[in-house]
């Protein structure tokens with residue numbers, strides 16, 4: 001089983017995630033080709049560069065905004081990369097672009113458009129910057145821009161994002177995962193700001209940042225094709241971060257929403273180490289959070305952040321293989337449970353069919369009474385861990401459920417054998433069950449009995465009686481009852 005392990009000792013942001021996955025083995029040319037499929041008409045440029053952070057070599061990914069949008073990130077709600085002012089000059093970079101550049105240093109770039117430009121950003125203009133998503137929070141500080149700031153920018157909402165992603169020529173898997181991650185952020189924003197989902201707006205710049213980070217994450221994960229994603233507890237940092245509405249505590253409220261149910265560590269440094277986008281990626285893709293990963297490491301990747309902290313501002317990921325023994329233990333059955341009080345009851349049979357088709361070994365429903373006295377259904381699904389993701393997908397896509405409880409379950413099974421048995425009504429299959437090698441029970445298959453009852457026009461109970469009287473039993477009556 002191929003494993004990806006996120007070691008979030010210094011948190012995670014959208015760009016750190018891209019850097020780490022590229023450093024671990026995603027082909028940068030492939031990544032750039034795929035991300036260009038977003039067709040965002042010149043709104044962004046991605047730079048992938050090898051760099052050092054505290055002596056650790058890794059990959060720094062910058063999403064630079066181009067065209068009219070650049071600079072409009074001041075005050076943006078999601079301007080994670082709107083503040084990228086490190087340009088890694090003096091490093092060796094790779095090239096991957098299908099158009100002409102005039103510039104004096106080498107990068108690996110992807111653009112949403114074709115143009116000629118000079119890479120002299122970040123050197124000419126100085127302004128005071130108080131928004132500081134990737135800078136030292138809480139401090140007013142200066143840094144350079146090569147552009148003016150425009151504040152009358154447009155907004156994008158969830159529907160716009162869905163349209164952009166949907167209209168791209170990316171594979172459906174990537175589109176679906178992208179939307180899954182995006183929805184984590186959108187739902188959290190809606191909750192925090194007390195707005196309905198449709199009213200959550202992403203500033204122009206923030207939207208582009210988030211789209212590249214989130215779609216980029218999906219492209220990389222799809223490329224790596226791992227069977228299971230694990231992650232350590234997530235360091236969220238501390239202090240305050242300034243955004244459009246002023247100073248907000250770290251972890252930012254949206255990050256807190258997204259990280260509900262995920263183990264976190266806080267306060268290692270007084271800065272925001274985990275952003276809403278980073279948290280959303282983990283929440284959407286991680287199968288298991290553990291600080292005791294148990295697998296054989298095969299590759300490592302470091303994604304560099306922007307800050308210079310006491311600790312290395314990097315995200316580390318490992319690719320590896322789970323040993324066979326661990327693999328089979330981890331492949332044990334899982335019980336998924338969700339309470340549903342707002343779904344059209346006609347849909348349950350369809351949902352059940354889909355669950356079985358996608359790997360469920362059992363599906364059962366329990367009537368329950370939920371809050372406000374609502375009659376509801378607890379949907380329980382048993383599935384082997386290898387197909388857990390597929391089954392979860394059915395629950396999330398086909399039901400109204402917003403959350404699922406997961407329990408690894410142990411299982412004790414009797415050994416079984418199937419034998420054919422002839423009756424005067426026709427043939428049935430009988431299931432024999434053995435405990436420690438001894439036959440302890442047997443039972444005709446219901447579907448066979450039903451078929452014979454219908455074919456012969458006799459009550460089904462008569463078929464059962466016939467079988468129980470006619471079947472040669474070797475039950476050892478001296479066996480203690482189980």
Ligand SMILES: O=C([S-])c1cc(C(=O)S)c[n+]([C@@H]2O[C@H](COP(=O)(O)O)[C@@H](O)[C@H]2O)c1
Nearest residue numbers: 077078080133243244252253254275276277
């Ligand atoms: O501007 C707003 S409304 C804003 C809200 C929140 C909430 O938690 S709510 C957070 N932030 C900060 O924006 C940056 C960018 O986050 P990304 O996920 O796009 O990387 C980050 O510092 C958030 O804490 C802004």
Ligand code: NI
Nearest residue numbers: 074082083129
């Ligand atoms: Ni700026």
